[in-house]
Amino acid sequence: MGAKSHRAPTLNDVAAEAGVSKSLVSLAVRGDVGVRPETRTRILDVADRLGYHSNPWARSLVRGRSQMIGVLLDDLRSGYHTDVVHGIEDEAETNGMSVVMADARRDPALLRTRLERMIGLGLDGVVIVSGRADSAMIGDFARRVPLVVVGRPAELSPGIGQVSNDDRTGMRLAVHHLASLGHRRIVHLPGSPRPAAVARREAYLETMRELGLEDHASVVPGIEALLGTLAPSAADAPTAVCCATDRIAVELIGELSDAGVEVPGRLSIVGYDNIDFAARMRPTLTSVDQPRRAMGSLALRQLTDMLDGADARHEIATPTLAIRRSTAAPER
């Protein structure tokens, strides 16, 4: 008694049963106006009774469009990525398009494989939510399918759509917040060598300069090194850290907890991305918030525009700061 044990009904079956031509059934089920209401109702009743569903392969084949777009994301687990996806999905819903996802698991080789496979599915277009995709590879794929990349500040080849957040503004918000609390020895914990991470580091240095704090500016290579600067005797130990990502901030706070360093008592911490967990951990994490869902909608809207023949563009979204308990005025 397996599913599909008997052939699924086709347009032909419905036409025969209703005593009309295939074309008429086609028009009726698609809600075309040029069909007499009574006829239409009768046809739809028959279609319903037979359990008719239009065959997507045949439909796509003849129309040259599947109304299906793919989303390739770098990390299924990250709240950032999932929020962007939700923005894409909701926007797609209002456009009558279907969204299918695949996960690249932060692995560039896998990204390529998955992208190849997705394109092989006959998608109308693809949104890549990844800051780390190789730009030459993206360029190759863009020749085969319309592409929009979310989360990559650096410019890609023309013809590729882009949506990114303004990392400079975001990092500036973080540093200004700390400075306004009274911090001066604010250090930066950088992320991976992704373009976005680089932009954040640059913005950190630039903002420290603007605030006249360049003498205190320091890019600490890693958590180990940072812990090393926190010896109780060190008078010039940093009092605040702005991290390139929430991932790093979470890891740092874990290590600090293990080492007995109080947050925000001894050290204030700011993250970047406002991941889901930022509000659930303790202390809750102050973090730069990208308008993720909005970025998703922008990406999908741009993709549909491109399908309609519009040129690709680079849209930039402005971040805000979510202030929580991991930041406070320095103790002295």
Add this chain to the structure above:
Amino acid sequence: MGAKSHRAPTLNDVAAEAGVSKSLVSLAVRGDVGVRPETRTRILDVADRLGYHSNPWARSLVRGRSQMIGVLLDDLRSGYHTDVVHGIEDEAETNGMSVVMADARRDPALLRTRLERMIGLGLDGVVIVSGRADSAMIGDFARRVPLVVVGRPAELSPGIGQVSNDDRTGMRLAVHHLASLGHRRIVHLPGSPRPAAVARREAYLETMRELGLEDHASVVPGIEALLGTLAPSAADAPTAVCCATDRIAVELIGELSDAGVEVPGRLSIVGYDNIDFAARMRPTLTSVDQPRRAMGSLALRQLTDMLDGADARHEIATPTLAIRRSTAAPER
């Protein structure tokens, strides 16, 4: 200079360019043996030069199979769901099948919509990773497409494949662990009314009985209520909590931290699901671990078996316990 600005090359184009028939090209690109090696190489060269890719819609239409299976998951954000998905993806890869995902966001209505849409894509089968899908609805869909459900212990209609973890064994592991540490006043914090959550609650009560601790057994309705029982004066306050899910455990630990109750000093906590965050939070969370990736592979293998005509079955995976810092011997 949009992508696809000129028609993608077809089998016909390759045939004309190579001076052979369409059928021969079809056989050659699919690696059929009955094509002379030289001819084959020449055809593949032409195909490559023209950038030919077989049209998936036409291929699916004529074969009646798309080699594409869908995964509908309840929560993109949960490490449990993503691990199951990874198991599915990896197994699919070895079978030459493509996997596409969609997110139901813990919303039964959305689950239905997404499922409808996925099926409309022409998938060969669907894996639903959800403990909360309505069983009548699942039954309806199973009539249209082969279906495997992961994470639902209760029996569904025949013809639907199932993969679940043994919640009774899992909860028993949790309670025995606490009892062996010396806890007696072990309470249970239940989850949503999902079948899996119900099974865990039952198993808790049963295990407490087996251990002769039935007098201390207590299902606390919620975190508020639990906090109420922790007044310092209360001599019979619980010393340990086993939670129905990690989600609840994480929330509980957050509230306890805010209330100044030490974990595991005053209260030991065990979760269920071993989410990603369990090892990253502080204290790290002792949790029942389902073999999630294995469950994913089992699901996909079962689905392909069903596509080959096999009957649906219900496979049960055995959980283990990941012991971390949120559990310790009671203080007195």
Add this chain to the structure above:
DNA sequence: CTGAAAGCGCTTACAG
């Protein structure tokens, strides 16, 4: 309003 016909790009017997 309604029907007959062509064609989307492929695979699969069927002849040679």
Add this chain to the structure above:
DNA sequence: CTGAAAGCGCTTACAG
């Protein structure tokens, strides 16, 4: 080994 033909289930002009 290789080619001509039919057909998968649909949509889209094109006649009536």
